[in-house]
Amino acid sequence: MRKVVLLILFTQLLTLPVYAGVTGKIAGRVVDVETREPLPGVNVLVRGTTMGAATDLEGYYYIINVPVGDYEIEARMIGYEPMTQTDANVSADLTTTIDFDLKPTVIEVPGVTVRAERPMVLRDATATTHVVDAEQIIRQPVHEFTDVIAQQAGVVNSEGGASGATSGLHLRGGRADEVAYMVDGMSVKDPISGQQGTEINVTAFEEMSVITGGFNAEYGQAMSGVVNLVTKEGRKFEGLSRYQTDQFFGGSLDEGRNRFEMSLGGPLPALPKVFYFVSGEVYTRDQQQSYEFPMSHTDREDYSVQGKLTYKVTPTMKVNLSGFLSRDQYGAYGFFIGLPGLDDRSENCWKYCPPRYRRAYWRKAYQLMATLTHQVTSNTFYEAKLGYFKTQNINGHRDMKDEEDRNWWEDLKFNPWWYDIEGDYRDWNAPGWSTKDEDGNYYYPYGVPGVFRLGPPGYWDERKSSYYGTKLDLTSQLTPRHQVKFGVDAKLYNVFRETGQYIYTIESMDSIVNPGTPDEETVKVVVPDKRTIDEALYFDIYDVAPREAALYLQDKIEYPGFVVNLGCRVDYFDANTWRFRDILVTRDSLGNLDTVGIAPKWQVSPRVGISFPVTDRSVFHVAYGHFFQMSRIRWLYDGYNTPRQEQRGAWGLVGNPDLKAQKTIQYEIGLSHQFTDDVALSLTTFYKDLYYLVGVRFIPAVPDPYSAYVTEDYGNVKGLEIVLRKRATEYLSGHLAYSLQQAEGTASWEREAYYDYIANVPVDPYTGEPFVLPVIDYPLEFDQRHTINANVDLLIPDGAGPAIGAVKPLQNLDVSVLTELASGLPYTRRDSRNYLVGETNAERMPWRWTTDLKFTKNFHLFGLKLALFGEITNLFNRKDILNLYPNTGLVADNGMLQDYTTYIDQTFPGDYLDDGQILVGEINEADQRRDLDGDGYITLDEWYDSYKTAYEDFMNDPYMYDDPRHIDIGISLSW
Secondary structure: OHHHHHHHHHHHHOOOOOEOOOEEEEEEEEEEOOOOOEOOOOEEEEOOOOOEEEOOOOOEEEEEEEEOEEEEEEEEOOOEOOEEEEEEEEOOOOEEEOOEEEOEOOOOOOOEEEEOOOOOOOOOOOOEEEEEEHHHHHHOOOOOHHHHHOOOOOEEEEOOOOOOOOOEEEEOOOOOOOEEEEEOOEEOEOOOOOOEOOOOOHHHEEEEEEEEEOOOOOOOOOOOEEEEEEEOOOOOOEEEEEEEEOOOOOHHHOOOOEEEEEEEEEEEOOEEEEEEEEEEEEEEEOOEEOOOOEEOOOOEEEEEEEEEEEEEEEOOEEEEEEEEEEEEEEEOOOOOOOOOOOOOOOOOOOOOOOHHHOEEEEEEEEEEEEEEEEEEEOOEEEEEEEEEEEEEEEEEEEOHHHHOOOOOOOOOOEEOHHHHOOOOOOOOOHHHHOOEOOOOOEOOOOOOOOOOOOOOOOEEEEEEEEEEEEEEEEEEEEEOOEEEEEEEEEEEEEEEEEEEEOOOOOOEEEEEEOOOOOOOEEEEEEOOOOOOHHHOOEEEEEEEOOEEEEEEEEEEEEEOOEEEEEEEEEEEEEOOOEEEOEOOEOEOOOOOEOEEEOOOEEEEEEEEEEEEEEEOOEEEEEEEEEEEEOOOHHHHHOOOOOOHHHOOOOOOEEOOOOOOOEEEEEEEEEEEEEOOOOEEEEEEEEEEEEEEEEEEEEEOOEOOOEEEEEEEEEEEEEEEEEEEEEOOOOEEEEEEEEEEEEEEEOOOOOOHHHHHHHHOOOEOOOOOOEOOOOOOOEEOOOOOOEEEEEEEEEEEOOOOOOOEOOEOOOOOEEEEEEEEEEOOOEEOOEOOOOOEOOOOOOEEOOOEEEEEEEEEEEEEEOOEEEEEEEEEEOOOOOOOEOOOEOOOOEOOOOOOOOOHHHHHHHHOOHHHOOOOEEEOOOOOOOOHHHOOOOOOEEEHHHHHHHHHHHHHHHHOOHHHEOOOOEEEEEEEEEO
16 A cells, blocks of 8 residues: 555656746844834734734744735834835745834824835845846836846857857856746746747736856756746736837838737736736737848747736635746748758848748747645745646748638648648759749749759658646745745656658659568668658657656755855656667667666755855855756657668767766855945856766767767856846936856757768868867857846936926936847858868857837826837847858858859850850750840850859848847837
């Protein structure tokens, strides 16, 4: 019976997710204002709630399990004037200190109300934590939570780097998939891509916290940082309706962008114990605009809906039901294909490809969660959660027939390219070469072969990932000095992926008969009209169910002279599949796969952070921790279930479900000082070693050699962060953040060695010897040494500003400016064959500087706030460089434009060379589009000029630069 019970309990643990905190604590001391003696027995209440506490013999009190938000805190005792402090802000996992100095009185008085200004230096923050509340977010020119993250110190927002493969947010020099993303404490990370699996409307946030180092033991599966988004509960009646557009300006400023947001929350009128909050957003765009031309096939249609319902069952018990639904879908202007390198570096390849052959992207995600919070005693509560999260993605060809009558709220339909597209596409140029649009014009205007790609890219990627989860957390303020938290959590995943690349209409193909036996042979088979994806050159299909679990214990020790966060975490991961018994031997003597089961992985992560309040306005902190994270799911399973002998293509690369956990050891020291009530400065230095990073190595297995993912790469990051903050009040506020950082290692991304040393170049082209992988550290692609982020906000309050007669036109005006100045990212010089030249990442791109502006004019009408606003991104219209060609170091020249003589000798039909011209249509290559003067003949000059024009157009890749200036205007109504 005992074994059965243990089995049931363990099964439950395997359905628990990793969560983050969504509540904080209020604590402080109450003293007599005249004698400074502590006052025991004072009632401290959180107005509008049932939360409260009484002070002990030393005058101390604490209130735990306080949801994130702003509160009014009241202290009341017979014989003293009541005192209320307003605007007491509570943040997740932090303590808000509210002290009271009560004045004796012999008669009953109404009481005193003061504003509680939260200290800008948090005495209990033992790690670097950036907290941004809802008001700050809505005042800035941002619409995605990733825009807010990118402003914080230590964060680098990469558009892909030199390889195009390192896009995303890099926290303190880590890879982009080393960040945990939480919404209301529940992970919304896509386990396949390793990045956030959804977008949430920013108007739904109560608070966002970004932890870039030293996070507590309750946080797992993250090596570089944690992003925790806490949504609103609807504790007060509030609402917002906002619309903005760019369609008033016309020309290049009109992208057909429209954004509508709406939120509503508060207590239900008939059910005073029930609170709700709902929000939604719709965003559409007709096309994107580059600096020089509108970009075709860049339409976009996104929406998101979020809701939370709270029921206060009793004063000590609360139930939350929450969830969201989001969808992103858009047309892809261009994309990399094949290997990163000179041949396919330009995303301009498909600029003139007919729409039916261009790729589109669709993602839908949703979350459902139920939370029970029960305060057992005044100092102990537990929280139990049950949740489900799912994200789905398709990257492929949209069904153009369905586009004719489809509405924006309807999902894109996709045609699997391997059987729905007609024709023989072994020649990529063939389909789009002669295709015309509805007006009778060629999609491709030049008639020059070999420059742009005009047929289907031959790609399909569909993936679905989900998990079920439950969690139990127990928090207890054991003594006034010790708050202990214990939790168990886990996830039960289901991950499906189907992908295929490069397949064209062919009459027959090779097939292996009797694989792995003495009768094995290769035969030709006829390809049916309707094929399956496993006939692609590169294909992969898997449906797996890995699982992970964890438990942690942490103690927050708070004394007047120091605060310690001490904890330990134990993580468990089970890939739930097999591995080769010996990686060098794939099959036994009978030709069968020689495999064994994979043992689960266990990791232990000790963590400690200490803060020392040097004075009432200065805090010194140190932190040390071990942080583990399993790799992306795809690096474990990609290609793994396809037998080696059945894999096609030149370079076999397979997943490795036996990968060990990646590991970071981080040290951090920081000093914060509050100069005035509203100005504070923090200085933090850190050092990180990153071990067992995922990379690729060649495995000379017998009889089937292959390349596989391994955990052998290393990284080292060190940095200094300086942040100056001015509290968000009337008139001037904002922050200035400077990051000095050095991120080095043996690889910037997982497949770097695969493309540079294994697949592309089996031997060194200069020595003829096998390449030796680098064993020294070099700058990583996201090694942005200097980053300056600044946000300056000017708010002119009601009744202020210069007057024109009886009118003050600038009152209630809010102007917010965001600016970033960043040093150039590194890249490696290459020769014309794409081979590495010199040291890795020894060159640098130019510095970048971008500025965004938002201005808002507020009006108060009948208790409502009406606002007119405008947003300008890239205010100065700077053409910042995001990438360049590594063989030339230039943006618009890859060094491959042939000179006149060479091009004519190699391409002009030899039989007509002496005539110096050729009749249009004489041969297929003599296309009328090359007859520039329209006389019916194509001369040698026209032959070359048409080629040069097409080539220069090809080089004009809009993705080499940041986005141009853009202007939106809008209106909002809130209450």
